[in-house]
Amino acid sequence: MxxxxxxxxxxxxxxxxxxxxxxxxxxxxxxxxxxxxxxxxxxxxxxxxxxxxxxxxxxxxxxxxxxxxxxxxxxxxxxxxPIIINNGTMSFVLDKESGKKCFMVRAREFYIEWGNTPSYWIWSYLPESRFAEVAELKLVWWFEIKGRIETKILSLKTIYAAYLVFKFVDTRYGFERRPIEFGVHFEGSDTEERYRVVLDLPKDMPQLSQDRGDGWMEIKMGEFFNENGDDGTVICSVFDFDGYSPKHGIIIQGIEVRPKNGR
Missing domain, CATH: 1.20.1280 (Monooxygenase)
Structure with missing residues (x-):
């Protein structure tokens, strides 16, 4: 029938x-x-x-x-x-598969160790960036970045993954041998899973970073489950310190959170 x-x-x-x-x-x-x-x-x-x-x-x-x-x-x-919201501090886009909300928080909203010291980090405009400013690393030994996003603006009952959105300049160094630590956790939580990855692997090795197709690279920082939007604030962090291994030449656009596999 x-x-x-x-x-x-x-x-x-x-x-x-x-x-x-x-x-x-x-x-x-x-x-x-x-x-x-x-x-x-x-x-x-x-x-x-x-x-x-x-x-x-x-x-x-x-x-x-x-x-x-x-x-x-x-x-x-x-x-x-993507549309720019919240006075230019974030971008918003829909996940095509699920219709769930995705956000990118710009680098200017992060805590960046030495981020306001021009000899270590500089802030500049790149036409391929969604935002008016990006953070470019000149030279540090203490590499620490923390981004925050409120769970109340995210889609409910959703597993989210967080990604660092970045690119390298041609003359970078310090990321090709020593791994850096990534972590994603709820603010105030006693547990935080962290893992270590080498960000700038040789081209003949399988790459952990992925080309986004928009002039930027991304690497997964971790996951979290946004159950009902009342969990508070998610902290996404990047860390490395070695007094004998300076770092130079990474440009940070932001941290993006989006549903894991469209779920």
């Missing part, structure tokens, strides 16, 4: 809205009635975060996006076009 003769279009839309964005796109090719239901604003409003209007209104983007685009077009616009 053809389901389109049994159920009215609004019921089909309701069923599709309980699935995922990927399933909705697949449903739209089944037949004209399914396409009309799967492409409806009703369906795609369900896939957008409940606070998407507030997020867009808080950004430098044109707020007419809310009214000028269909909800489906708005969904994919937010997947492919």
């Amino acid at each position: 053809d389901i389109t003769f049994v159920l009215p279009p609004e019921c089909i839309s309701r069923i599709i809205s309980l699935s995922t964005a990927r399933d909705a796109c697949r449903s739209s090719i089944a037949c004209p009635i399914f396409k009309s239901a799967a492409d409806s604003d009703y369906v795609w409003e369900k896939f957008l975060p409940s606070d998407y209007e507030q997020i867009i209104s808080d950004s430098a983007s044109d707020s007419s996006l809310i009214t000028s685009l269909s909800k489906k077009d708005l969904y994919f616009h937010l997947c492919h076009n």
Whole structure:
């Protein structure tokens, strides 16, 4: 029996809205009635975060996006076009698979040891950066960075992974032999899992860092589970100290948190 003769279009839309964005796109090719239901604003409003209007209104983007685009077009616009929010301190984008929220916190918001001492770190503009400033390391022996993000702005019931977003200058040194420590934990927690990685491996070795395709590299710092948004603050940290191993030549754009494998 053809389901389109049994159920009215609004019921089909309701069923599709309980699935995922990927399933909705697949449903739209089944037949004209399914396409009309799967492409409806009703369906795609369900896939957008409940606070998407507030997020867009808080950004430098044109707020007419809310009214000028269909909800489906708005969904994919937010997947492919990060918007700057919170007075330029963060960027926001949707995870294409799940519709869950992803954020990048700019480097200027971090605690960086010696970060305001020009002989150690300098702040400059790069056209390929989302933000007005990036942090470039000139020379340190004590390498420490801490970023913070509030769990209340993240999607609930979600496993998040945190990534350091960076690039190297051609003349870098200090990252090719000695490993640095990464850690991700909830502020005030007694437990913190840390692991050590060599950030700048030779090109003939398997790379831990990945090319993002936007002119930057990223490396995973750790994971956390945002259960209900009331857990507080997540701290993402990078650390190394060796008085005999100076470091030079890394540029930090920010730390990005996004759902692990789209979940």
